[in-house]
Amino acid sequence: MARRIASSGIIAIAALVATSALASDLEVIEAPEIDVSKSVAAGGWYIRGDLGYSGWIKGGRPRITQAGATQEFDERRFSRPLSYGLGLGYQFNDLARADVTVDYSKDDFRGSAACAGGPCAFKADYSAAGVMANGYVDLGTLAGFTPYVGVGLGATYLDWRDAACGGAGCPGAWLAGQDGLRFTYALMAGASMDLASNVKLDFGYRFSDIAGGDAFRSGAGGMDVRDRGIQKHEFRVGLRVPLW
Template identity: 45%
Template structure:
């Protein structure tokens, strides 16, 4: 028995240093928690298009007459005989206008609207020359015109860059031109008043500009519009002269306005920031 215990003790003395040495050699690997992935910026999934909008605009416009003519009968004032004549000079002052409309965003690049604009009065000054009682004379003519412009418009949006969306467009419709009475004053002579005429005319427009995203629903719109208005009756008969006709207008407009889109404008949608959160890190357990 004593001998067996001695043998067992000797075995323990031999095993213990070996086990300690082995424990000193083995070190479990250090596993670090994974780094979180950086945020990923993605556009809104499946952006929706198609939505109604309303708009309001203000502008300043400059009108230029493309020509004038009026009918004369017999020995009209100024020495004009029967036939037609025209103003020697014409000038139209600039004026303000206000507009409103309703439209629909068809897709990312195409929209259309119906607009109504009121052009405030543009003052007209003209002159004619002739003979009065055998002597040369000159007349000064004054009037003004205002108008309603009703248009159906289509636009192509050319993409959005840092909130700015340039566009081009065209419109077709009609203008209701309202001329004030024309006052014809001959220097050193008589004054004649011709009743002004009002009538509908064909009109078309070409536009270019850019809109800026103020919010996802609200855009600031700035641009230029050129409008061509067909000719029509300008003033009525008085004292052997008229009716008178204008050959139409070329109108240049600098415009600014706001466009509110119901349901939001996909061109103005902010990108989504999507981040990946890894599952909680649990260190390995060694047994």
């Protein structure tokens, strides 16, 4: 009986030792740590600079009022497609940002119409300086590119220079240019990519619409020319640089 008990004890001890050795040889698998802390969204102030190219500048047909009669221009054309912009903005989070921008452009205008006394042709320059408040929604980043859409509201100071008038219907060689502040809105879409830490290259499309107003006036001949707004389709490229 004693031998059986001793044998059983030896077998139990051997099994325990073998189990311990096997356990020591097994590699301990650690559970991955789960970070439950809230991620911090990118944010902060930035400055921006933009260069725009207007592939298409369109204006509603200007109207001439003379001797109580009103008629539209037969033809009109704009040139000088470049615009320049600077702005200050704030990135609220990964989705939303806003900025205030100042834009400047100059343009040439050519147009012709059948005036009361015969045909007349006009040639003039104008400059446009606008201030816009813009809001954007970034749509997420894919392959390093962040597409976005945006909308802007503001005002543009449009300054028409004196217009040269040629033709039998002109009341004089020159018509006095008019100026004024006009409501403006814009719609934007594009994408940005990182050049460095938070420094972004921005490229996209912008449609802007400047409200109509007085363009030229001739006191002697009683001729008033009123444009019917200017719409621009622009391709723009720029940089956004963080301040802090």
